[in-house]
Amino acid sequence: MQNNPYIPPAAELKDVPRPPGSPIKAIGLGFLVDMVATVVGGAILGFSYAFVLGKQGLSHEQITSALRDQHSMTTTIGLVGVVIGTAASFLGGWVCARIARRNELRLGAALAAVLTLFGLIFAGDGRLPLPELLVASVLTVGAVMAGSVLGRSRNAT
Numbered sequence: 001m002q003n004n005p006y007i008p009p010a011a012e013l014k015d016v017p018r019p020p021g022s023p024i025k026a027i028g029l030g031f032l033v034d035m036v037a038t039v040v041g042g043a044i045l046g047f048s049y050a051f052v053l054g055k056q057g058l059s060h061e062q063i064t065s066a067l068r069d070q071h072s073m074t075t076t077i078g079l080v081g082v083v084i085g086t087a088a089s090f091l092g093g094w095v096c097a098r099i100a101r102r103n104e105l106r107l108g109a110a111l112a113a114v115l116t117l118f119g120l121i122f123a124g125d126g127r128l129p130l131p132e133l134l135v136a137s138v139l140t141v142g143a144v145m146a147g148s149v150l151g152r153s154r155n156a157t
Contacts, residue, residue, distance in 0.1 A: 018101065019101075020100060020101040020102040021099040021100050021101055022099075023100060023103070023107055023110075025099060026095075026096045026097070026099040026100035026107050026111075027096055027107060027110055027111050027114065029095055029096070029099055030092040030093060030095045030096030030099070030108075030111045030144075031092060031111060031114055031115065031118075033088070033091055033092045033095045034088045034089050034091065034092030034111075034115055034144075035088075037084075037087070037088035037091055037092070038084065038085050038088040038089075041084035041085070041087070041088060042081060042084060042085075045077065045080055045081055045084060046067060049066075049067065049077050050063050050067060053066055073128075073132045073135065073136075082136065082139065085136070085139075085140070086139045086140070086143045087143070089112075089115060089139070089140045089143035089144050089147070090143040090144070090146055090147040090150075091147060092111060092115070092144060092147065093108050093111060093112070093143065093144035093145060093146065093147025093148040093150075093151065094147035094148070094150055094151040094154075095147075095151070096108055096111045096144075096147070096148060096151065097147065097148040097149075097150070097151025097152050097154075097155065098151045098154060098155065101155050104148050104149075104151055104152035104155065105145070105148055105149070105152065107148070108144055108145050108147070108148025108149075108151075109144075109145065109148075111144055111148075112140060112141040112144035112145060115140050115144060116137045116140050116141060119133075119136060119137060119140060120133065120137065123136070
């Protein structure tokens with residue numbers, strides 16, 4: 001035994017891995033993150049677009065009409081909205097996987113199903129044509145699963 005106080009201890013120390021989270025909590029928080037990010041991103045996009053239209057000299061009624069007509073994916077503002085929604089879905093899938101720490105892809109698929117069903121119920125009111133609604137649904141599923149894969153790989157490290 002050495003009496004040198006400056007030598008570190010010889011014991012092997014490891015971090016205790018965090019236990020897996022609740023699947024319900026993972027899906028619920030992933031859903032919440034997706035919804036909040038989509039709403040906040042959409043609000044920022046809408047306010048920015050309305051500001052630009054106002055600076056161009058449009059009246060309040062013209063701005064309201066322009067905002068109402070921008071739901072289609074064929075417009076630039078609509079495509080930016082799709083990108084924001086897809087990024088929010090990716091983030092929701094990542095959060096779900098990071099919280100779950102097990103069965104990440106299965107829970108990601110469940111989250112994708114919940115989000116797609118939610119989107120079909122609330123966005124399927126006729127504002128979007130069926131092909132655009134289907135494209136949005138496929139993008140949602142793909143983004144959530146990509147986020148889940150990234151979260152799963154992060155959990156493995």
